[in-house]
Amino acid sequence: MQKTKSKIKIYGDAVLRKKAKPVVKITPDHSEILSRMAKTMYEDSGIGLAAPQIGISSQLIVVDIGEGLYKLINPKIVKKEGVQAITEGCLSVPGVCIKVKRSKKVWVEAKDENNKPVKIEAKDLFACVLQHEIDHLKGKLIIDYASFLEKIRIKRKLSALGSKLKTAELQL
Numbered sequence: 062m063q064k065t066k067s068k069i070k071i072y073g074d075a076v077l078r079k080k081a082k083p084v085v086k087i088t089p090d091h092s093e094i095l096s097r098m099a100k101t102m103y104e105d106s107g108i109g110l111a112a113p114q115i116g117i118s119s120q121l122i123v124v125d126i127g128e129g130l131y132k133l134i135n136p137k138i139v140k141k142e143g144v145q146a147i148t149e150g151c152l153s154v155p156g157v158c159i160k161v162k163r164s165k166k167v168w169v170e171a172k173d174e175n176n177k178p179v180k181i182e183a184k185d186l187f188a189c190v191l192q193h194e195i196d197h198l199k200g201k202l203i204i205d206y207a208s209f210l211e212k213i214r215i216k217r218k219l220s221a222l223g224s225k226l227k228t229a230e231l232q233l
C-alpha cells in the first residue's frame with residue numbers, strides 16, 4: 062500500500078454526524094478510498110475505520126481484527142443474535158472508553174470493491190467492530206451509548222484535553 066494516510070476527523074466535526082450515502086456505482090475511486098482508509102487504520106493502530114472518519118460521507122468501511130482485511134461497501138446487518146458488552150474506543154473520540162452493549166453475533170451483507178457480494182457471519186470482537194463501523198455510517202458514535210453522567214464527564218474531558226489523547230483499549 063503506497064497511498065498516503067488520511068487525517069482522522071475528530072468528534073465535533075459535522076461529517077461524523079451525517080448519514081453516509083450508499084454507493085450507487087462502484088468505481089476505482091472507491092478502491093482508492095478503501096486503500097487509503099486501510100492505510101490510515103493501520104498507521105493509527107485501529108481495527109476498523111469508516112469513511113466519514115476521513116471526511117467522506119459514503120458507505121465504506123474497513124475492518125481488520127488481526128484475521129485479515131475486509132473492505133466493505135454498503136454493509137448491512139441482516140440478522141443479529143445474543144448480547145455482549147465490550148469496552149470500545151474510537152479514533153474519532155480520542156481518550157474515551159465506553160462499554161457498549163451490542164449483539165454477540167451478526168450477519169452482514171455488503172459488496173466488495175469488485176462489485177461482488179460479500180456475506181459475513183461474525184461473532185465476538187469481529188461482530189462488535191462491524192456494528193461500531195456501521196454505526197459510523199448512520200452518524201452514531203460510542204458516546205451515544207454513554208449514560209447521562211458519563212456524557213457529562215466525557216464532554217468535560219474532551220473539551221479539557223483537546224483531541225490528542227489516545228488511551229482507549231480498542232480504536233475502531
Ligand code: NI
Nearest residue numbers: 151152153233
Ligand atoms: Ni469509531
